[in-house]
Amino acid sequence: MQYSNPQPAEGINTSGAHPLKEFAILAGGLLLMAVLLILLLGWFADRLVQYIPFEAETQLAASFADIAGSEQEPVQPYLQQLAERAGKATGLPGNIHLHIHFVREPTVNAMATLGGHIIVYEGLLRHLSSEDAIVMLLAHEVAHIHHRHPIRAMGRGFTLAMAISLINTGTGISLAGDMVGQAGLMTVLHFSRQQEQEADREALQALAVNYGHIAGAVELFDVLAREDDPLLHHEWLSSHPLTGNRIQQLRQYAETAGWPVQGMLTSIPLPVQQALQ
């Protein structure tokens, strides 16, 4: 018997495809599918919100009711009154009750959450020198509540979490879920930006109805522009539109609606001013 040892040809047992190309196709396909899935689920979640009565939201938010720093004279009643006035100006339905919480912390922020709760930090109020600016701020948060943005965001958050856990358990790969999570976060932020624009416009309306001009909005955004986080200066990375873009959009909106941008600012009542110092 003759034995020989010929060298077999290369590339029989391995594929010649470039791994980077394969990766791009697979990862792109997965991300595309995930984004479509999340958009679809988010859309459904958004549709379903109108069937959740506001009363149910109030129950969900029962735990927020005892937020520290509530009911502080004279700031809290003043804010409550301004918020209710803003709500009236923009047609807030009667069954939605607003609860303003004033928190003595240096944070420059304010937020709206489930059940009509609005949290305003002292840090932001200290920067505002006119009632107009405070009304703009409150009306913006009231508009979020009017359009049920907090519960919409929660619904989308839930669908996103569900999609991630579905993909994780379905495929047994946490990595795929992580990638979907990243893609999902981008779309959630995008929804949030649309909501911010909606709230800005409605707040502007409240301002114009109450004062006849929108000078308060300019003051508020000047303050926000100074406090902007330089790290978040890419619009697609942040939940809010960049302040510069926001001001420009508001000016355009005010122009089309015929509201003057300049006007006499109303001052904050003296007891409130003293309480904030």
Next chain:
Amino acid sequence: MLDLLVFLTLLLLGYGFGHYNEQRHYRSIMQREHAMQELIMVSSRELPPLPGTDNQLVCGSVVVSVDYFKRTLAALRNLFGGRMSAYETLLERARREARLRMAEQAQGMGARMICNIKLETSSLYKGRQQSIGSVEVLAYGTALIPRR
């Protein structure tokens, strides 16, 4: 955001080092296989009736792991199905390297031929959620060593 950066960095490092190591390993395998051509290696169980030879067991084993990039690629491939090219090169390299190590052992003993070669593969590490990371390939056979 930070998670994404870490992930991309690992992916990039994995691809860079993995690709470099793989190319280098393939070059070394081809070169050594070429040098080893004198040694006859067959998988037949029948030993040729050569008088004056000793028979001895020789074996070579390799434990090798994929890089982060290929593991990610394989995870993606798991979703869609199809040719698992990320692991094909890993296993081929392991098989050829194991066979080479066995051959080097036989050559050190002065063998002229290895018969009845067998290859065995086992996954060593199944890791989190059964993602296979490393593999062992064992090659063994009967070396025919001419008596002096």
